[in-house]
Amino acid sequence: MSNQQGLLVGGDTSRTAQQVQAALERFFIMNEEYNKVICIGEGCRKAIKAHAVQRHLQRRHSVGGVLSKRIADLIGEEVGWRWRPSNKRLPVNGLGPQKGLEVFMRFQCRFCNELPARTVEEVEHHLYEMHRETEGHTWDEVPVQSWGGEGTYECWVVDERKCSGSKAITEVIQEAAPAEKDAVEEAAPAEKDAVDDAAAEEDTAREMDLKKIPDDVTEE
Ligand SMILES: [Zn+2]
Ligand SMILES: [Zn+2]
Structure with missing residues (x-):
């Protein structure tokens, strides 16, 4: 992680909000109905706790420290400020698949x-x-x-x-x-x-x- 972090730090200040958003969408699908952040990165396709996003990106997908933090901040904002809390735990049987999750x-x-x-x-x-x-x-x-x-x-x-x-x-x-x-x-x-x-x-x-x-x- 240290190498990549070093590489990304320099360029990151110029990374626009849109670029961070695009990076977010490469890795995550936000499922507001169930309050789940779903990682679609390689080998994942499962829900990740919102507060663990940064660590997950760094460890599992080798995303640099700065970008992973900006993605995590964006998700934190979405989850903490915009989402209404959901009391739905599991989808009922027979619905279409939840996007991003493995079947x-x-x-x-x-x-x-x-x-x-x-x-x-x-x-x-x-x-x-x-x-x-x-x-x-x-x-x-x-x-x-x-x-x-x-x-x-x-x-x-x-x-x-x-x-x-x-x-x-x-x-x-x-x-x-x-x-x-x-x-x-x-x-x-x-x-x-x-x-x-x-x-x-x-x-x-x-x-x-x-x-x-x-x-x-x-x-x-
Ligand atoms: Zn992942
Ligand atoms: Zn039975």
């Missing part, structure tokens, strides 16, 4: 709303334990997303034929009012279910996490 496959029980399992063995174990099912193919392979990427237990099922709800930071600024109106209309019918599902999934996830690898790796 991967998991295995879902056909008899209940248990979070999709990571492996066939896991879902078959669940089918036996919970439903005494030992025969037949009573699970589905489903596309899912997770805020923390594939290593995270907690996930939701996505419908890849639908488009996602999140917008790039500039689009949001330019069309703030109409975009918000649309988002509310789309979300309204599913709102109550969303709350119920999220609560149920949260409990399951917490139980499972006791036995599994903690998922905080993802948002460092």
